[in-house]
Amino acid sequence: MxxxxxxxxxxxxxxxxxxxxxxxxxxxxxxxASAPPPTAPGPAATxxxxxxxxxxxxxxxxxxxxxxxxxxxxxxxxxxxxxxxxxxTPPRPVEFAETANLKDIHFExxxxxxxxxxxxxxxxxxxxxxxxASNLVLIEGHCDERGTNEYNLALGERRAxxxxxxxxxxxxxxxxxxxxxxxxxxxxxxxxxxxxWSKNRRAHFLVKAR
Amino acid sequence: MREARALLAxxxxxxxxxxxxxxxxxxxxxxxxxxxxLNVMASGAKRLNIFIPDFTVVAGADPGALARRxxxxxxxxxxxxxxxxxxxxxAPLPVGDAEALxxxxxxxxxxxxxxxxxxxxxxxxxxxxxxxxxxxLTSPELRLIATKKLDMPVADGRRLAHKIADxxxxxFTGEPGIADTRIAYVAGPPGAKELYLVDYDGAGPLxxxxxxxxxxxxxxxxDSRSVAFTSYLGGYPFLYRLFAxxxxxxxxxxxxxxxxxxxxxxxDxxxxALTLSKDGNPEIYxxxxxxxxxxxxxxxxxxxxxxxxxxxxxxxxFTSDRAGPAQIFVMDAEGANVRRLTRGGFNTQxxxxxxxxxxxxxxxxxxxxxxxxxxDGSHARRLTAGPGDNESASWAPNGRHxxxxxxxxxxxRIFTMLADGSEQQPMPTQGGEATxxxxxxRLP
Numbered sequence: 102m103x104x105x106x107x108x109x110x111x112x113x114x115x116x117x118x119x120x121x122x123x124x125x126x127x128x129x130x131x132x133x134a135s136a137p138p139p140t141a142p143g144p145a146a147t148x149x150x151x152x153x154x155x156x157x158x159x160x161x162x163x164x165x166x167x168x169x170x171x172x173x174x175x176x177x178x179x180x181x182x183x184x185x186x187x188x189x190t191p192p193r194p195v196e197f198a199e200t201a202n203l204k205d206i207h208f209e210x211x212x213x214x215x216x217x218x219x220x221x222x223x224x225x226x227x228x229x230x231x232x233x234a235s236n237l238v239l240i241e242g243h244c245d246e247r248g249t250n251e252y253n254l255a256l257g258e259r260r261a262x263x264x265x266x267x268x269x270x271x272x273x274x275x276x277x278x279x280x281x282x283x284x285x286x287x288x289x290x291x292x293x294x295x296x297x298w299s300k301n302r303r304a305h306f307l308v309k310a311r
Numbered sequence: 312m313r314e315a316r317a318l319l320a321x322x323x324x325x326x327x328x329x330x331x332x333x334x335x336x337x338x339x340x341x342x343x344x345x346x347x348x349l350n351v352m353a354s355g356a357k358r359l360n361i362f363i364p365d366f367t368v369v370a371g372a373d374p375g376a377l378a379r380r381x382x383x384x385x386x387x388x389x390x391x392x393x394x395x396x397x398x399x400x401x402a403p404l405p406v407g408d409a410e411a412l413x414x415x416x417x418x419x420x421x422x423x424x425x426x427x428x429x430x431x432x433x434x435x436x437x438x439x440x441x442x443x444x445x446x447x448l449t450s451p452e453l454r455l456i457a458t459k460k461l462d463m464p465v466a467d468g469r470r471l472a473h474k475i476a477d478x479x480x481x482x483f484t485g486e487p488g489i490a491d492t493r494i495a496y497v498a499g500p501p502g503a504k505e506l507y508l509v510d511y512d513g514a515g516p517l518x519x520x521x522x523x524x525x526x527x528x529x530x531x532x533x534d535s536r537s538v539a540f541t542s543y544l545g546g547y548p549f550l551y552r553l554f555a556x557x558x559x560x561x562x563x564x565x566x567x568x569x570x571x572x573x574x575x576x577x578x579d580x581x582x583x584a585l586t587l588s589k590d591g592n593p594e595i596y597x598x599x600x601x602x603x604x605x606x607x608x609x610x611x612x613x614x615x616x617x618x619x620x621x622x623x624x625x626x627x628x629f630t631s632d633r634a635g636p637a638q639i640f641v642m643d644a645e646g647a648n649v650r651r652l653t654r655g656g657f658n659t660q661x662x663x664x665x666x667x668x669x670x671x672x673x674x675x676x677x678x679x680x681x682x683x684x685x686x687d688g689s690h691a692r693r694l695t696a697g698p699g700d701n702e703s704a705s706w707a708p709n710g711r712h713x714x715x716x717x718x719x720x721x722x723x724r725i726f727t728m729l730a731d732g733s734e735q736q737p738m739p740t741q742g743g744e745a746t747x748x749x750x751x752x753r754l755p
Binding site for chain 1: 497501502527528541543545546547548569570572573586588591592593614616617630636637657659660673675679700702703746747
């Protein structure tokens, strides 16, 4: 089954990596525990949720104390990092920076195709990326606030992907590009009118030195 | 009206069973609470009128005024159920004097009450015990029809009241009420949304997350222990679960490249249907939680998202733009036999009723409103009619109530209503604009 294989592809490099990193046989358990397969529902430590036991639950009755603080941020981040799939683990979004060299493109309501005018903007973006070959690029897909959060996450993903595909067709290596959908969650303009909505339906670019 | 009819259906079913017995034997000396409900509804009343005097403290001190607060909260629960109207009375009840007690019940009956609820409270330093008593005031002998003892931490008077109300609903309808449930929801400004938890009636809101990223789409596991949700806490939109009532860390469920979104637990609690874009575009998968294995259900170049299980676990409703603007489709749990359910407009967020007979969805025709349709695509009907946007329905576990978010007031807030769209009312929340309610299963 292809899905099954896909799952293994995610896990195997991690296991290999783990074997390399472990080295010291004294702490295999610790290492394994701190690096579970990203997609496995193991005890992946991230941030503890503030417990909200209903009085009457065992936790509350026992006057449970706060758990040990979560693992320090970098360690926690490592466990939530996306799977180290084929090319490389994508850098975290916060590692990318704004740039004036790459211009946003915009989309029609509920659409994810690239309009001719926006294709010209992407051509210019591609030209800049070609001469700035040391830069990785993050493409954010965004939606306006209309529609459901879940549908807009999918729509933003399609916009980012369509934008990526266009850049690749213009000769930018796919391995330089990471995409992320923010759905309707990060509007650039806050008012509830078409003027704002049309600004929010966008693909936005950030860069990071390789 | 519709509600009264639904209630009559419950009562009629009870009557049918009772009638079977009548053929074989003389009428039983003691009828059960459902008969009371049946008779009241047959007389034309829309709600059963229940008399709830203050409870009586039989042991211990009552500094928290539980004798007043518990019946007050239980009464509000019974009103919310839309099955009862409530008459309260703060005058102390003469529990030790049978004849005086009988006179109080007679007085209430004469004033139109069909039933009475009373409780005897034993209050210790840490625990509160309530012995609840339910009376049929339509019977000449004003008979006692049910008693039950319930126990809670003394600090948890509201929950004690909710349990009592759920027991009253159970006595009269054969199905427990939904007062002892919570609602998880999303609140906060754009870019900083956190999950919160609140009693179903808006009391006691608490934060569930505090990771300062964006947290979305809470979905309760059927055992009511955990909430699956999408979060950007690690940078990318991954799927996690948190344990709402335990001191346990958040657990990563799906961390693939792309989106990991829109979780829906299978009715048996073993799987989560979700949307992943790891294979190119948003498709629906099923994650087996125990093994971490993903099974792909859809293969289409368009958007497939927002899965919702039928209560049997045999079918999944979902949203797809495969036929143009988004519509609701249904497939079986293996991904085969896809059929289209809705036509026209832009329809998203299918939510299958726990009773199985209705799918509620969000339809955009100008603004967004909630609609309902039968699983065979027939009988589409509108549940909300503005103002503002009305979206993101979540069923109460009894399939009689819905929570949703609406922008009809200033900003988005959580509302509740009955399944036919009646009784729409705002629910108090905290944390700013509130969206995406997720009604919990009944709590253990």
